[in-house]
Amino acid sequence: MSYIEDRYQDFLKVIQDKFDEERLQRIEKAFRFANAAHDGIKRKSGEPYIIHPIAVAKIIAKDIGLGATSICAALLHDVVEDTEYSVADIENMFGEKVAKIVDGLTKLSGDFDSRQALTLKKMLMTLSDDVRVILIKIADRLHNMQTLDSMMPHKKIKIAGETLFLYVPLAHRLGLYAIKNELEELSFKYKHPEEYNQIIYLLHNQEEKRNYLVNEFIKPINEKLNIENIECSVSHRLKSTYSIWQKMKKKGVSFNEIYDLLAIRIVIKAKPNISEKRQCFDVLSIVTDIYKPKPDRIRDWITMPKVNGYESLHVTVMGPQGKWVEVQIRTERMDEIAERGFAAHYRYKDISTYENELETWIERIRDHLQNPESDAFEFLDDFKLNLYSTEINIFTPKGDMITLPQGSTIIDFAYDIHTDLGNKCIGAKINLKLVPVSHVLQNGDQVEILTSENQTPKLEWLKFTTTAKARAKIKDAFKLEKKEHIERGKEIVEEAIKNANAPLTSNNLKKIIAHFNLNNKEQLYSEVGMGFLEMEGVDEILGKKSENKLVKYWNITFSRKKKDEPENAEKDTQKTGKSIDRKKPFILKEGQDNVKYSLAKCCNPIPGEKVIGYISSDEHIIIHKTGCKEVEKFLSSQGERIITAEWTKFKRQSYLTRLRLDGFDRVGIVNEVTNVISKEHNINMRSVKFDTNEGIFEGDLFLYIHNTDDLNNLISRLTRIKGIDTVSRVEKLYD
Structure with a gap:
C-alpha cells in the first residue's frame, strides 16, 4: 500500500499548485474510489493496477495540461470495464461530465476482428461532444507503451503496430507533438528492435x-x-x-x-x-x-x-x-x-478559431459515424485517409478557404462543398484554365467547379479520390441491393474458376479470398459484383500453372493434395490450421505438409526477411514483411489475427525478386552484370532491362532468389562493378 501511496503523492506534487482545495478534494475522492475498486488486481508486470490510472492522470495533467474533470476521469477510466461498478454509479458520485468521458473511454466487447475499429468509432462519436475523451485515450495508450516490456512478443508487435496506425496520427492531428514523438519511438523500438538499436x-x-x-x-x-x-x-x-x-x-x-x-x-x-x-x-x-x-x-x-x-x-x-x-x-x-x-x-484568445477547425475535421467523418450500414473496416480505412495527411488550402471563386488532404482532386473539392456538386461535377477551372475531374490540386489553387445536369458519379472516380467524404458519397451512389452485388459477383467468380479448368471447391475459393486479402466469400462476391475487383489470373492464383515460374502474383501453397487423396481432403488442413499456437512463432519450412500459407503480393517477402503472419478467416496464413503498410492496417483492426513468424533455411524454392540498378554507362557493363548474376552466383534471370540517357543508365532486373543471404551477397557483388552507383531491391514487382 505504501508503494501506491508514494506514487499518488508524486502525482499530487505535479498538480497541487494548479488547483484550489475543492478540485483537489474531487481528485482525492476519485483516487480513493478507483483504488478501492481495483484493490487486489494486478497488471501483467505484477504491480498493482491502480498505478496505471495514476500514471495516465499524471500525463493528462503534466504533458497535456487538462483540468480536474479530466484528471478524475483518467483515474476512473478503467473502473466500469474492469469492476462491477457501472457508468450510472460514476455519474451519481462524480457527476455527468466525468461519467460521459468514462463511458466514451470504456472499451466495447465483441469479436477480436473488429474490436479496435468499433472502439475507435465510439471514441470519435464521443469526440464530437467532448475532445477530452480522445486526449485521455492517447494518454492511456502512452502509458501502456511505456510499460510494454511485460507483454508477450506477439502482443508487443500488435500493440506497437496499432499505435503507429491510429494513435500516432490522432496525436498528430490534435497537435500533441511531444506525445506523438514518444509514441513513435516506443512503437519503433518494439516493432523493429534491431533497426532501432542500430x-x-x-x-x-x-x-x-x-x-x-x-x-x-x-x-x-x-x-x-x-x-x-x-x-x-x-x-x-x-x-x-x-x-x-x-x-x-x-x-x-x-x-x-x-x-x-x-x-x-x-x-x-x-x-x-x-x-x-x-x-x-x-x-x-x-x-x-x-x-x-x-x-x-x-x-x-x-x-x-x-x-x-x-x-x-x-x-x-x-x-x-x-x-x-x-x-x-x-x-x-x-x-x-x-x-x-x-x-x-x-x-x-484564439481557441474559438481552433475549435472551428476541429469541428470542420469532425464534420468530415460525421457522415461515417452516423451511417448504421458503415462497415467498421471500411470506416477505419476511409478515416485513416484523412487522419495523417498533410493539408493544402484551396480557395473558392468567392475567396472562401477550404482545407483538404494533400493529393486531393477536383472531385474531392466538389464533394467537400456539397454532395450534389460532386455528383454533377464534369471538371473545373483553375486560373481560367480548364482541368479534368482527376486533376490533383496544389496548395493555394482557386477553383471554380463546373457541373452538368446529365453527369452522374462514375466508379473510376474511386481510383483518384482521397477524402473519406468523397469516397463514401461515390460508393453510396453505386449501392444497389447488397444481394444483387453478391449474386452478380458469385456468377463472375464461378465462371472465372471454370475458365481456369479448376473445380468449384471451397478450397479454391479460399485461395482466391486469401490472394486478395479478404475475410470471407461474401466479401469477395460483393467486391467483384460492385466492380472493385477484377477476376484476372485465376489459373495462376489456383496454382494451375505451378510448373511455370513466371507467375504474375507469387503465391505459394504447401497443402497440395497427394494424388490418392479424395477431393474433400481439405478438412484435414483446416483442422491443422486451427491448432496453430498463436503465442509461438509460426515456423515457415520448405516443403511443409498440412499447413497452408501464402506470401503476400503487396510486399513479396523472401526467406530470411523479418516477417509476420496474418490468419485469415479460414485459418489460411498470409505472410507479410514486418514493415508492410497492409499489415499495419491489420494490426490496428484485427490484431488478434496476427502471429509472429520465422523462416527455416530455404534452398530449393526460389522467389521472383526485383532489383533496380543505376550508374554511369560504359561499354560491356550489361554483360558484366549478367555474368555476375548467372555465372558467379548461379541465379536464374526472368528479365533484364537497361535504359541509357546521356551517359546515365537505369537497370530493372527480375531474378529468382532463394533467400536474403543470396540476395545480399549478390547486391554486395553488383555494387563493386565499376560504374554502378546504387543497387536496391524494389518490393513492388509490378508498377
Whole structure:
C-alpha cells in the first residue's frame, strides 16, 4: 500500500499548485474510489493496477495540461470495464461530465476482428461532444507503451503496430507533438528492435561531433540576438530514430546521407504590443544573414497555421562544415501549443478559431459515424485517409478557404462543398484554365467547379479520390441491393474458376479470398459484383500453372493434395490450421505438409526477411514483411489475427525478386552484370532491362532468389562493378 501511496503523492506534487482545495478534494475522492475498486488486481508486470490510472492522470495533467474533470476521469477510466461498478454509479458520485468521458473511454466487447475499429468509432462519436475523451485515450495508450516490456512478443508487435496506425496520427492531428514523438519511438523500438538499436548506436557514436557542431552553429546566432536585445532561448533537438528510419526507407539512403538530423529551436519571449509574427520574422532575418537558406525549405506556419493549430517558422540553412541544419522559430505561446496541442489553446484568445477547425475535421467523418450500414473496416480505412495527411488550402471563386488532404482532386473539392456538386461535377477551372475531374490540386489553387445536369458519379472516380467524404458519397451512389452485388459477383467468380479448368471447391475459393486479402466469400462476391475487383489470373492464383515460374502474383501453397487423396481432403488442413499456437512463432519450412500459407503480393517477402503472419478467416496464413503498410492496417483492426513468424533455411524454392540498378554507362557493363548474376552466383534471370540517357543508365532486373543471404551477397557483388552507383531491391514487382 505504501508503494501506491508514494506514487499518488508524486502525482499530487505535479498538480497541487494548479488547483484550489475543492478540485483537489474531487481528485482525492476519485483516487480513493478507483483504488478501492481495483484493490487486489494486478497488471501483467505484477504491480498493482491502480498505478496505471495514476500514471495516465499524471500525463493528462503534466504533458497535456487538462483540468480536474479530466484528471478524475483518467483515474476512473478503467473502473466500469474492469469492476462491477457501472457508468450510472460514476455519474451519481462524480457527476455527468466525468461519467460521459468514462463511458466514451470504456472499451466495447465483441469479436477480436473488429474490436479496435468499433472502439475507435465510439471514441470519435464521443469526440464530437467532448475532445477530452480522445486526449485521455492517447494518454492511456502512452502509458501502456511505456510499460510494454511485460507483454508477450506477439502482443508487443500488435500493440506497437496499432499505435503507429491510429494513435500516432490522432496525436498528430490534435497537435500533441511531444506525445506523438514518444509514441513513435516506443512503437519503433518494439516493432523493429534491431533497426532501432542500430540507429541509437549510430547516434551515440556521433554525439561528441554533433555537440561541437551545435555549439559552433548557435554561437553567432546568440551573439546577434543579444546585440538586438531579443530575449529568447536557443536549444537543439535530434531527429527521432523513427523519423530517421522512415527517411532512410523512403529515400533509399544510408544513415550518413540524412542531412537534417539536427534541428535548432529558437523560442522567443514575445514583447507586448508588437505582433508575434513580426518578431519571428525579425529572428528569421538574423539567422539567414548569418547562414544561407535552402530556397525550397522555408515554411511559414504562422501566416497560415496547420489545421491542428501548429504555428512556427521553419528554415533549413547551410551551417558549419557544410551541414544542412533546420531552424525552428516560434514564441513561447506557439511552443506550448506545439507541445500540448488542443489543451494549450484554452490559455489563449484564439481557441474559438481552433475549435472551428476541429469541428470542420469532425464534420468530415460525421457522415461515417452516423451511417448504421458503415462497415467498421471500411470506416477505419476511409478515416485513416484523412487522419495523417498533410493539408493544402484551396480557395473558392468567392475567396472562401477550404482545407483538404494533400493529393486531393477536383472531385474531392466538389464533394467537400456539397454532395450534389460532386455528383454533377464534369471538371473545373483553375486560373481560367480548364482541368479534368482527376486533376490533383496544389496548395493555394482557386477553383471554380463546373457541373452538368446529365453527369452522374462514375466508379473510376474511386481510383483518384482521397477524402473519406468523397469516397463514401461515390460508393453510396453505386449501392444497389447488397444481394444483387453478391449474386452478380458469385456468377463472375464461378465462371472465372471454370475458365481456369479448376473445380468449384471451397478450397479454391479460399485461395482466391486469401490472394486478395479478404475475410470471407461474401466479401469477395460483393467486391467483384460492385466492380472493385477484377477476376484476372485465376489459373495462376489456383496454382494451375505451378510448373511455370513466371507467375504474375507469387503465391505459394504447401497443402497440395497427394494424388490418392479424395477431393474433400481439405478438412484435414483446416483442422491443422486451427491448432496453430498463436503465442509461438509460426515456423515457415520448405516443403511443409498440412499447413497452408501464402506470401503476400503487396510486399513479396523472401526467406530470411523479418516477417509476420496474418490468419485469415479460414485459418489460411498470409505472410507479410514486418514493415508492410497492409499489415499495419491489420494490426490496428484485427490484431488478434496476427502471429509472429520465422523462416527455416530455404534452398530449393526460389522467389521472383526485383532489383533496380543505376550508374554511369560504359561499354560491356550489361554483360558484366549478367555474368555476375548467372555465372558467379548461379541465379536464374526472368528479365533484364537497361535504359541509357546521356551517359546515365537505369537497370530493372527480375531474378529468382532463394533467400536474403543470396540476395545480399549478390547486391554486395553488383555494387563493386565499376560504374554502378546504387543497387536496391524494389518490393513492388509490378508498377
